[in-house]
Amino acid sequence: MVSDISKDMPDSKIPSGPIAEKWTKHKMDSRLINPNNKRKYTVLVVGSGLAGASAAATLSELGYKVKCFCYQDSPRRAHSIAAQGGINAAKNYQNDGDSVYRLFYDTVKGGDFRSREANVHRLAECSTEIIDQCVAQGVPFAREYGGLLANRSFGGAQVSRTFYARGQTGQQLLIGAYSALSKQIAAGGVEMYPRTEMLDLVLVDGHAKGIVVRDMVTGRVHSFAGDTVLLATGGYGNVFYLSTNAMGCNVTAAYRAHKRGAYFANPCYTQIHPTCIPVSGAYQSKLTLMSESLRNDGRVWVPKKAGETRRPRDIPEDERDYYLERKYPSFGNLAPRDISSRGAKEVCDEGRGVGDTGLGVYLDFAAAIDRDGEDAIRERYGNLFQMYEQITGENAYQTPMRIFPAVHYTMGGLWVDYNLMSNIPGLHVLGEANFSDHGANRLGASALMQGLADGYFVIPCTIANYLAGETPGTVTTEHEAFKKVEEEVSQRIHQFLNINGNRSVDSFHRELGLMVWDKCGMARDREGLTEALKKIPELREEFWKNVRVPGDNNNVNQELEKAGRVADFLEFAELLCYDARAREESCGGHFRTEYQTEEGEAMRDDENYAYVSAWEHEGVGKEPTLHKENLEFENVKLAVRSYK
Numbered sequence: 001m002v003s004d005i006s007k008d009m010p011d012s013k014i015p016s017g018p019i020a021e022k023w024t025k026h027k028m029d030s031r032l033i034n035p036n037n038k039r040k041y042t043v044l045v046v047g048s049g050l051a052g053a054s055a056a057a058t059l060s061e062l063g064y065k066v067k068c069f070c071y072q073d074s075p076r077r078a079h080s081i082a083a084q085g086g087i088n089a090a091k092n093y094q095n096d097g098d099s100v101y102r103l104f105y106d107t108v109k110g111g112d113f114r115s116r117e118a119n120v121h122r123l124a125e126c127s128t129e130i131i132d133q134c135v136a137q138g139v140p141f142a143r144e145y146g147g148l149l150a151n152r153s154f155g156g157a158q159v160s161r162t163f164y165a166r167g168q169t170g171q172q173l174l175i176g177a178y179s180a181l182s183k184q185i186a187a188g189g190v191e192m193y194p195r196t197e198m199l200d201l202v203l204v205d206g207h208a209k210g211i212v213v214r215d216m217v218t219g220r221v222h223s224f225a226g227d228t229v230l231l232a233t234g235g236y237g238n239v240f241y242l243s244t245n246a247m248g249c250n251v252t253a254a255y256r257a258h259k260r261g262a263y264f265a266n267p268c269y270t271q272i273h274p275t276c277i278p279v280s281g282a283y284q285s286k287l288t289l290m291s292e293s294l295r296n297d298g299r300v301w302v303p304k305k306a307g308e309t310r311r312p313r314d315i316p317e318d319e320r321d322y323y324l325e326r327k328y329p330s331f332g333n334l335a336p337r338d339i340s341s342r343g344a345k346e347v348c349d350e351g352r353g354v355g356d357t358g359l360g361v362y363l364d365f366a367a368a369i370d371r372d373g374e375d376a377i378r379e380r381y382g383n384l385f386q387m388y389e390q391i392t393g394e395n396a397y398q399t400p401m402r403i404f405p406a407v408h409y410t411m412g413g414l415w416v417d418y419n420l421m422s423n424i425p426g427l428h429v430l431g432e433a434n435f436s437d438h439g440a441n442r443l444g445a446s447a448l449m450q451g452l453a454d455g456y457f458v459i460p461c462t463i464a465n466y467l468a469g470e471t472p473g474t475v476t477t478e479h480e481a482f483k484k485v486e487e488e489v490s491q492r493i494h495q496f497l498n499i500n501g502n503r504s505v506d507s508f509h510r511e512l513g514l515m516v517w518d519k520c521g522m523a524r525d526r527e528g529l530t531e532a533l534k535k536i537p538e539l540r541e542e543f544w545k546n547v548r549v550p551g552d553n554n555n556v557n558q559e560l561e562k563a564g565r566v567a568d569f570l571e572f573a574e575l576l577c578y579d580a581r582a583r584e585e586s587c588g589g590h591f592r593t594e595y596q597t598e599e600g601e602a603m604r605d606d607e608n609y610a611y612v613s614a615w616e617h618e619g620v621g622k623e624p625t626l627h628k629e630n631l632e633f634e635n636v637k638l639a640v641r642s643y644k
Contacts, residue, residue, distance in 0.1 A: 273409070
């Protein structure tokens with residue numbers, strides 16, 4: 001079912017006025033809560049990565065009572081630590097022409113004109129404050145000789161605006177947020193619940209007022225009540241099985257909220273990262289990312305002729321195809337991720353890929369080492385080179401790295417308004433778990449920026465717009481809604497443990513992931529998506545008849561944890577394919593082979609598809625309802641996206 005644009009969509013609450021003044025105006029117009037009254041409100045924060053930890057710490061500093069939940073044994077193990085290359089901010093330390101507007105422009109263009117202008121401009125505005133905040137926390141950003149913070153370039157930009165801490169930026173930023181969170185835990189402002197997984201959302205009179213969780217150590221299923229719920233639970237890239245995400249990353253919290261009525265927006269916008277270590281065998285359960293920052297100094301190439309077997313150093317320059325530099329001379333090796341990924345797929349499809357599988361291209365540092373010396377390259381990227389050698393056994397200082405695209409980030413997520421609240425009153429969504437800022441393709445080094453902007457600067461201001469209209473503490477876990485949802489969660493767990501089939505959870509996950517990658521991965525078409533929509537329900541039916549989950553629910557049971565997550569992936573994969581099939585255009589990471597130019601570039605259809613796809617759940621196995629939020633571009637002119 002497809003509804004008319006905007007007619008039945010909730011209000012996005014985008015402020016009026018010039019774009020550069022919207023956020024300032026919104027802050028002035030937002031409701032306030034007296035500091036003494038803040039202490040009466042309880043905020044439930046699910047997730048403790050950059051978005052969750054920064055939100056929990058900041059809200060606690062403001063006086064709110066915060067309960068924070070994560071399934072890891074410590075917030076320090078959140079997947080945010082895996083971000084390597086950097087965080088964008090429009091500080092313009094290089095004096096190379098950067099500005100808040102240029103960061104805004106690059107991000108809207110990088111997202112292939114499929115993001116909200118107002119949200120993106122706010123993100124660009126907050127970016128400069130993030131750097132100041134993190135420096136004050138002691139984040140060890142790289143510095144120039146004179147003491148100023150250093151910057152490097154990332155894809156989709158012609159200025160240097162990416163702040164970094166070698167190849168460990170995510171980890172260092174998370175340590176800063178974790179330190180702030182730990183301070184509040186010690187002060188009693190935050191109650192931390194590690195090894196606790198959210199399994200459902202509780203609604204009371206249509207408002208999000210609590211969550212049902214499972215203690216992953218004891219197996220106990222119980223509830224927590226609050227005045228509002230914040231989801232900061234990351235993305236859904238592991239629906240593809242092989243991805244750069246940590247094995248524990250999942251869609252469960254967001255998808256269970258979706259089944260309770262939250263709209264899921266743009267699920268087909270999944271990002272393929274061009275700089276990953278290629279698959280080496282069927283035994284692999286995840287892939288390893290090589291930071292996009294490496295493309296500052298590494299040159300991407302393949303042999304000009306197919307079937308080349310010589311070592312890379314034996315192939316002369318005139319027999320190499322530096323295809324990104326050839327096709328996109330203005331941006332070269334720093335073309336955006338979606339374009340660079342498709343470029344790698346194209347040359348490999350032509351039979352010019354490298355490595356044993358033929359699914360790889362070279363990332364060569366020889367020219368940079370000749371220019372700057374090995375010590376300079378080692379100083380910039382040493383830990384990345386070390387990681388590459390530990391995995392592949394190859395020394396990338398002496399021979400080019402081999403890389404290939406892989407699933408990385410998800411631009412889709414739960415729909416939110418300008419306040420970061422979903423269409424369910426009281427349910428706020430932060431970071432990668434929402435859809436709001438990146439459109440159809442995220443530019444590199446913008447994920448950390450969004451997570452911290454949402455947590456440190458946006459939600460502390462906007463949450464009062466909801467809470468000020470609520471009487472604190474009116475709902476407790478004694479409410480019948482909590483008992484009902486607890487029973488449903490317990491019944492689902494019991495069902496998993498009593499199927500006693502013949503197949504492992506991982507076998508179903510792998511089969512699903514390979515199917516979704518094949519039919520809805522780097523390239524999609526109507527025929528393949530229709531086939532997937534037929535096969536996914538069949539696989540899901542077999543799962544519920546033939547999966548085997550050993551053990552019980554009275555202690556640690558990782559197979560039980562995985563079973564719940566894979567069951568959600570088996571439903572969510574359908575939504576992903578419905579969205580990809582409904583969007584009859586190519587844009588960013590969503591590449592429909594029927595809609596491409598003669599040169600193989602994405603062909604947008606702005607007349608018919610310049611909207612946010614917001615899907616409403618209608619029941620398992622039933623086609624969801626599509627709602628549309630119209631996207632208006634008043635400040636960045638719609639144009640063919642070109643990086644040539």
